[in-house]
Amino acid sequence: MAKNFQMKLQTLFSFVLGMGMGMAGCASYHPLPLDDKVTLEASASHLTVDAKSLPFHVLSTHKFDPSDGWDMTEVAMLAVANNPNLKLARDDAKIGHAQAVAAGLLPDPQVNLSRDIPVQSAPGVFKAFGAGVGYDLGSLVTHAASSSAGRFESQKTDLNLLWQEWQVVAQARLLFSRAVAQENLLLWLADNQNLLASRYANAKSALNDGNLTSDALNSTLSAWQDISRQANELERQQLQTRNDLDALLGLAPGMDLKLVDDEALGIPDEHEVDQALTELTERRPDLLALKAGYAAEDARYRQAILAQFPPFNLAINRTRDNTGVNMQGFALSFALPILNGNRGNIRIEEATRQRLRDEYQIRLNSAYAEVKRLVVDSGLLASQLQMSEAGLLTFDETATNAAQALAQGDLDGSGYAIFQSSRIAKHVEVTNLRQALLENRIALLTLLGGNFDTRSGIEERHP
Numbered sequence: 001m002a003k004n005f006q007m008k009l010q011t012l013f014s015f016v017l018g019m020g021m022g023m024a025g026c027a028s029y030h031p032l033p034l035d036d037k038v039t040l041e042a043s044a045s046h047l048t049v050d051a052k053s054l055p056f057h058v059l060s061t062h063k064f065d066p067s068d069g070w071d072m073t074e075v076a077m078l079a080v081a082n083n084p085n086l087k088l089a090r091d092d093a094k095i096g097h098a099q100a101v102a103a104g105l106l107p108d109p110q111v112n113l114s115r116d117i118p119v120q121s122a123p124g125v126f127k128a129f130g131a132g133v134g135y136d137l138g139s140l141v142t143h144a145a146s147s148s149a150g151r152f153e154s155q156k157t158d159l160n161l162l163w164q165e166w167q168v169v170a171q172a173r174l175l176f177s178r179a180v181a182q183e184n185l186l187l188w189l190a191d192n193q194n195l196l197a198s199r200y201a202n203a204k205s206a207l208n209d210g211n212l213t214s215d216a217l218n219s220t221l222s223a224w225q226d227i228s229r230q231a232n233e234l235e236r237q238q239l240q241t242r243n244d245l246d247a248l249l250g251l252a253p254g255m256d257l258k259l260v261d262d263e264a265l266g267i268p269d270e271h272e273v274d275q276a277l278t279e280l281t282e283r284r285p286d287l288l289a290l291k292a293g294y295a296a297e298d299a300r301y302r303q304a305i306l307a308q309f310p311p312f313n314l315a316i317n318r319t320r321d322n323t324g325v326n327m328q329g330f331a332l333s334f335a336l337p338i339l340n341g342n343r344g345n346i347r348i349e350e351a352t353r354q355r356l357r358d359e360y361q362i363r364l365n366s367a368y369a370e371v372k373r374l375v376v377d378s379g380l381l382a383s384q385l386q387m388s389e390a391g392l393l394t395f396d397e398t399a400t401n402a403a404q405a406l407a408q409g410d411l412d413g414s415g416y417a418i419f420q421s422s423r424i425a426k427h428v429e430v431t432n433l434r435q436a437l438l439e440n441r442i443a444l445l446t447l448l449g450g451n452f453d454t455r456s457g458i459e460e461r462h463p
Helices: 002-024 072-082 084-103 137-207 214-248 270-278 284-306 343-408 413-448
Strands: 110-115 127-138 310-318 326-334 450-453 458-459
Touching: 002 084, 072 137, 084 137, 110 310, 137 284, 137 413, 270 343, 270 413, 284 343, 343 413
Parallel strands: none
Antiparallel strands: 110 127, 127 310, 310 326, 450 458
């Protein structure tokens, strides 16, 4: 009988050893050395983007061909595919998925083996041994809640990634529009700067001839210096915008992308905005991520409640003492929930759940209020732009007559310069208002969690 048991014990040893070696073969170490070289793209001409892999319909259906210049959507496509922060966010998503897998795994059983060898031999003294298999049965009680929390956390990670991609698209649109607007403004400011420089030169000549006072000359010089200061400041802003765009796209600083402004963002009407607001909790990835995070915390709260029941371990043993007597039995251990009872963790999870609930409600309220503010602001900007464009049209229609009057001697050079300077200033005003309205639309589309296409009305993107 003892010999038979020893054979079983050897078999158990072989099984444990084989299982350990098999598990060791499931994963092995692979080095991943750091790269000390800068990997920023120094050229954009060779870059490609797999449109079908992109997360939003407006991007995945757009042809990526920047050979004729970069439009707004192509810039957004490259940003989603190559943005450094999104690369880290995708790594975080992989970590979240791995943590979800870990949360769903049950603990391994414990095998205990012992062997006692007498130091001195004596009649009737045998080598003693013990073998047992134990398991934490308490883990089975909380396993379902733990697995549920892991799944919801994995969903939250994916939705947060989607929201970050959404934000990157918005930032790419914003920087693209600013770069184009600043380029146009620089052209108008340069025209005005040249005009005022010519006006100053004429005024200086008139002063030397005694036909102009020094106060008038100083006024002309001040206007010229002021517009030069504006142009210099705008050049610095344009450089910063371009550098921000390069960083967003994962490109080296100083890239001179040829931006082509041939797209128009649609703007939803009042009915579409109201409809989008009613669907906001099912449209915006950040709100959906907060929902998933709340569900995960609710599962952890249930897990903490279940964990207040006494955890217990069960082990089945087979032993032989040094007198040669073989025994088999079991061991059961559990905690008495008198002093702890997991009450502290329950309160922590309950308070955390309440905070996540409040965070979701505050985010929803904030989104609603911000959308309403942007809608009102959009109407005001549109009205101001309409008035400014009407004034600009009058200037442009009068420009030909002013040039003819100057040529015929009915208008002196100073009066013509003042007229052209006012006309250019109106162009700058209209350009700034158009940019403000465009930024308002970009913010509105981002907050509503969708894209509104001018050709087909509202286009939803459900994560």
